[in-house]
Amino acid sequence: MNRLKVVFAEKNIQSKWVSEQLGVSRATVSKWVNNSSQPSLEMIGKLAKLLDVDYTELLKLDRKSDNN
Template sequence: MEQINRLKVVLAEKQKTGKWLAESLEKNGATVSRWCTNESQPSLETLVTIAKTLDVDVKELLNSTKKKV
């Protein structure tokens, strides 16, 4: 199954960088980089903050776990 990192996709769609997101959230750039490469995941609270910062619904940052028929 192909793994797609939604955060990385949404950042690209919004023409924003991980560095911009890190500065906006006052997080370490390496932390945001790990989120973008699926090495780690942000907490649910942080995910909500990311969605607000990017002006998207939090669902846009999540992969669907539902199997397509």
């Protein structure tokens, strides 16, 4: 879910705002952004709607991460 970090930066969105909008903790959003955990498919849909992006944008692989 490294794409979240990119989308947040592109749209100048803070994790705190996302957590408040989705009713989850900031720690949960932080884990998604840092790849410590992944959101459910339902939550990916909610994130996509909230961030005004297609859900496939959130599922794209970050090629740099694949090489780690």
